[in-house]
Amino acid sequence: MRVRRPLRMRARNRYGTRRLKSAVLAASGSVLVAAACLWASPAAPQETASAEHVSARTALGRRIFFDATLSEPHGTSCASCHDPAHAYAGDHGSGAGVPAGSRPGTLARRSTPSLYYLRYVPALSFHVDEDDRRSHDPQPYGGYFWDGRSDSIAELVRQPLLNAREMNNRDIVQIADKLRRAPYARAFEAEFPGALDAPEEAVKALGLALESFLTSPPMAPFTSKFDDYLRRQATLTAQEAEGLRLFKDPRRGNCADCHTVRDASPVPELSLFSDYGYEAVGAPRNARLHVRDEDRGLCERTDTTKPSSETRWCASFRTPSLRNVALRPSFMHNGAFTNLRDVVRFYATRSTNPEQWYRSGVPFDDTAEAYRSLVNTAKVPYNRHPGDPPALNDDEIDAIVAFLRTLTDRPR
Numbered sequence: 001m002r003v004r005r006p007l008r009m010r011a012r013n014r015y016g017t018r019r020l021k022s023a024v025l026a027a028s029g030s031v032l033v034a035a036a037c038l039w040a041s042p043a044a045p046q047e048t049a050s051a052e053h054v055s056a057r058t059a060l061g062r063r064i065f066f067d068a069t070l071s072e073p074h075g076t077s078c079a080s081c082h083d084p085a086h087a088y089a090g091d092h093g094s095g096a097g098v099p100a101g102s103r104p105g106t107l108a109r110r111s112t113p114s115l116y117y118l119r120y121v122p123a124l125s126f127h128v129d130e131d132d133r134r135s136h137d138p139q140p141y142g143g144y145f146w147d148g149r150s151d152s153i154a155e156l157v158r159q160p161l162l163n164a165r166e167m168n169n170r171d172i173v174q175i176a177d178k179l180r181r182a183p184y185a186r187a188f189e190a191e192f193p194g195a196l197d198a199p200e201e202a203v204k205a206l207g208l209a210l211e212s213f214l215t216s217p218p219m220a221p222f223t224s225k226f227d228d229y230l231r232r233q234a235t236l237t238a239q240e241a242e243g244l245r246l247f248k249d250p251r252r253g254n255c256a257d258c259h260t261v262r263d264a265s266p267v268p269e270l271s272l273f274s275d276y277g278y279e280a281v282g283a284p285r286n287a288r289l290h291v292r293d294e295d296r297g298l299c300e301r302t303d304t305t306k307p308s309s310e311t312r313w314c315a316s317f318r319t320p321s322l323r324n325v326a327l328r329p330s331f332m333h334n335g336a337f338t339n340l341r342d343v344v345r346f347y348a349t350r351s352t353n354p355e356q357w358y359r360s361g362v363p364f365d366d367t368a369e370a371y372r373s374l375v376n377t378a379k380v381p382y383n384r385h386p387g388d389p390p391a392l393n394d395d396e397i398d399a400i401v402a403f404l405r406t407l408t409d410r411p412r
């Protein structure tokens, strides 16, 4: 047997995000054995104080992330929407499921994803999933944002900064001016000599600093009860264990089909609760939004080198990781749900009692009519018909919710 280097150490490479993901995918067959032998060895790596060591670039990125002068008007930082108290998700106090922007009365287009575990999101690619023996048709995986439209954290940060519905800066000149006046300007200059002199260079450097912070080890803590359970350091209650069983059972919840879990392995990186694939789940309309933008999801991606703009990918969104899901104030790309139990109940009854979810009387009412036939009606748990018993009963829904609550990392 070949002994692998611990995954956790590979994960520390600065640009290791993609490599780690492919390592996880490539290793999925043999890693259980490899992981088991790592675990048996007393030298197995532990998160130590040194893992918390923060480089100057990471520390700078953190200060930028919390800087509320980087919006127009001032007052909105990255953390206003990506709030540490909500696992770096949140609605910036809007109560609307999607976050408020820096200008009064503005709302962003989609709900805010958690930024924990971002380092594991791979770049967008189409490939045949080794685990999916039923399909030889390449499927999309990865890319940042709900629609996978970016492959680079360092570049995508311009989007919230310049988006009129988010931080509303006029242009990169305005952003560079703010960086020059920031209390961390000296640290910025030390890390990126000369960058502050030219807006393009300044914004590039800002992107690298934020990327360094967002992919640093503390942003992937693996400190939940479930992680302790994987490490054989905690036990699940009977209800949580039943929830995990239903979550994995392909004939019941079937959740793990997309929200990946490998609980036979003590390596928490293998249980990211997303395969980063795309799916049209048919989330209902967010009743709190009066103005609705049509949202076509993955097919909005403009990159012509990938087939992502084909019509078949309209209405598909990237599967979110469910780590820390209980800390989210709203759920789904459009923030339609405010209660975790409702999301699980939606999965259980979407096909059997559609009237409970689509108040307009039209199934999949938040999906443009042209794309409604693309919503998945073939998969467990939503492959039933009106009048059938729900895929999960009330106790089973409660068990899955109890299990999902074990995915919350310890507060720091």
Ligand code: HEC
Pocket (backbone or CB within 6 Å): 065, 076, 077, 078, 079, 080, 081, 082, 092, 099, 100, 101, 102, 108, 109, 110, 111, 112, 113, 114, 115, 118, 121, 143, 144, 145, 146, 147, 153, 156, 157, 160, 161, 165, 166, 167, 210
């Ligand atoms: C007004 C609220 C708001 C602010 C401020 C904001 N974001 Fe976001 N962020 C969002 C929303 C909403 C999305 C999802 C957008 C989408 O998918 O189209 C998002 C997505 C992201 C993503 C992609 C996450 C993933 O899982 O793919 C990253 C990274 C990110 N934001 C970083 C930042 C950084 C860094 C800042 C500060 C420069 C910032 N955001 C400021 C609301 C905000």
Ligand code: HEC
Pocket (backbone or CB within 6 Å): 247, 253, 254, 255, 256, 257, 258, 259, 277, 278, 279, 280, 281, 282, 283, 317, 318, 319, 320, 321, 322, 325, 328, 330, 331, 332, 333, 334, 340, 343, 344, 347, 348, 376, 379, 380, 381, 400
């Ligand atoms: C076929 C793939 C697939 C299956 C099966 C699946 N999900 Fe999902 N899940 C998704 C996708 C894709 C989304 C995002 C949908 C959207 O925003 O429109 C999602 C969203 C969620 C969310 C909201 C998370 C957030 O950050 O907003 C929760 C909670 C969730 N799923 C739980 C479950 C549970 C529990 C099950 C099993 C009963 C399940 N999922 C089965 C793909 C799947």
